[in-house]
Amino acid sequence: MSVYESLKNRTAPLAVVGLGYVGMPIAVAFAKHVDVIGFDLNVKKIDLYKSGVDPTHEVGDEAIAATSVSFTSDEKDLKEALFYIVAVPTPVKDDKTPDLSPVEGAARVVGRNLKKGSIVVFESTVYPGVTEEVCVPILEEESGMKCGVDFKVGYSPERINPGDKVHRLENITKIVSGMDEECLEQVALVYSMIIEAGVFRAESIKVAEAAKVIENSQRDINIAFMNELSIIFNRMGIDTRAVLEAAGTKWNFLKFYPGLVGGHCIGVDPYYLTYKAERLRYRSQVISAGRRVNDDMGRYVAENVVKKLLGGDKPLREARVAILGFTFKENCPDTRNTRVIDIVEELREYGIEPIIDDPIADAAEAAALYGISFVGESELKDLDAVVIAVAHDAFKDYTPEKLASMYAGDYRVLADIKGILDRKSCEKAGYVYWRL
Numbered sequence: 001m002s003v004y005e006s007l008k009n010r011t012a013p014l015a016v017v018g019l020g021y022v023g024m025p026i027a028v029a030f031a032k033h034v035d036v037i038g039f040d041l042n043v044k045k046i047d048l049y050k051s052g053v054d055p056t057h058e059v060g061d062e063a064i065a066a067t068s069v070s071f072t073s074d075e076k077d078l079k080e081a082l083f084y085i086v087a088v089p090t091p092v093k094d095d096k097t098p099d100l101s102p103v104e105g106a107a108r109v110v111g112r113n114l115k116k117g118s119i120v121v122f123e124s125t126v127y128p129g130v131t132e133e134v135c136v137p138i139l140e141e142e143s144g145m146k147c148g149v150d151f152k153v154g155y156s157p158e159r160i161n162p163g164d165k166v167h168r169l170e171n172i173t174k175i176v177s178g179m180d181e182e183c184l185e186q187v188a189l190v191y192s193m194i195i196e197a198g199v200f201r202a203e204s205i206k207v208a209e210a211a212k213v214i215e216n217s218q219r220d221i222n223i224a225f226m227n228e229l230s231i232i233f234n235r236m237g238i239d240t241r242a243v244l245e246a247a248g249t250k251w252n253f254l255k256f257y258p259g260l261v262g263g264h265c266i267g268v269d270p271y272y273l274t275y276k277a278e279r280l281r282y283r284s285q286v287i288s289a290g291r292r293v294n295d296d297m298g299r300y301v302a303e304n305v306v307k308k309l310l311g312g313d314k315p316l317r318e319a320r321v322a323i324l325g326f327t328f329k330e331n332c333p334d335t336r337n338t339r340v341i342d343i344v345e346e347l348r349e350y351g352i353e354p355i356i357d358d359p360i361a362d363a364a365e366a367a368a369l370y371g372i373s374f375v376g377e378s379e380l381k382d383l384d385a386v387v388i389a390v391a392h393d394a395f396k397d398y399t400p401e402k403l404a405s406m407y408a409g410d411y412r413v414l415a416d417i418k419g420i421l422d423r424k425s426c427e428k429a430g431y432v433y434w435r436l
Helices: 003-008 023-030 043-050 061-066 075-080 101-112 130-143 181-192 205-236 240-247 269-279 286-295 297-309 340-349 363-370 400-404 423-428
Strands: 014-017 036-039 070-072 083-086 119-122 152-155 174-178 199-201 321-324 355-357 385-388 412-416 431-434
Touching: 003 181, 014 023, 014 075, 014 101, 023 036, 036 075, 043 070, 075 101, 083 101, 101 130, 119 130, 119 181, 130 152, 130 205, 152 181, 152 205, 174 181, 174 205, 181 199, 205 240, 205 269, 205 286, 205 297, 269 286, 286 297, 297 340, 297 385, 297 412, 297 431, 321 340, 400 412, 400 423, 412 423, 423 431
Parallel strands: 014 036, 014 083, 036 070, 083 119, 119 152, 174 199, 321 355, 321 385, 385 412, 412 431
Antiparallel strands: 152 174
16 A cells, blocks of 8 residues: 555554644644644743644634644654655754754654655755755664655755735645655645645756745845845935836836845745855855845844934934834734844834833743843833834834824924835824835
8 A cells, every 4th residue: 555545544644744834734734634733832832832822823723622733742652654755844053054963853853753665744944955865864873763664755845925814825835756656756746635736746856845935036036136226216215116116017027116024934944045056166156145145134223214314403322213014024924034023122222122012922932032022012202213024914004193102393204114004104294114
């Protein structure tokens, strides 16, 4: 009996290792068709899932409460599985080089509990070669088995977009790959159970790995171009968004916008590609340049807020500045790798300690990672400047009139990073308005 048939007939379960923004939706989706073991080292997270709480807001509490996924933090429970999906983060270190420790750790966990005849599929974003050159040796070492003889591996890059209620797991084409034709077919059949949009069979594991890492590198480069345009047009006294709206009337103009680039994909994946390129003695020019531009945008925003504040009468160190939004993207509670922290740290360099309001963010996570605590809307008063850093739906109801009650005087600096407010209305209302 094939692995696919074993899963379909429920004679063996599928295991998802890593239950974050990627792994948890996959586990819930598969649980509608096969038996699923959901494993994560984070005991607190597992307890939340068991109690029917979705801390990621990706599928919702109701779906978590109703799912048949067997949530566990005991790796021994993985011994029953025959198909493993590894969906752990792949961050970068402080020096911007790949941090493969999470995926290496997951490979060790799976290897210790690997059953003969199993298939292990990695979804974590990596540079080409990691699955076969890094993960396979670990699986073989921990299991005492031989890849290609006792077990097989594949790669299927995740395409989850946290907070996106339109582009969901089921309706996004899934790239699949396997170490040989038989493995590829099994991986394709398994994923076809949940992917309504269909699967794309990549010709090799390295091709699938490369496809994933360039998807976000492409977006990073395009956003970097928009950010550079914003810097240039700002010096010219031209509104960047107005320029983009005009240019966007051409059929083949790509509609990207300037902004902070954080998160676990766009702000990270390019470093995996440039790292591998450098190991092959090629120093990236375009990709690296884009990263430098995007990494500097938090500082750039803070500098412009400070410049606007200097137009008022209050000493800079006495200025009260509020930042609205702290997560790495809108309508998502995740604060990991948020670039809003760059604005905070740069303002501190000028002696300004901003207060931060984010009704969506994971407050405990922000406190643990950054030592940041949030204030409520009622505490947004006597301000000199407001920075709308994240376009949460909760902030889109703000009007110039509502914001006015938060300020101390008539000199009101408003930095609308994502351009969620109407510029002309704000300027007419007397705001010192600025946006990327």
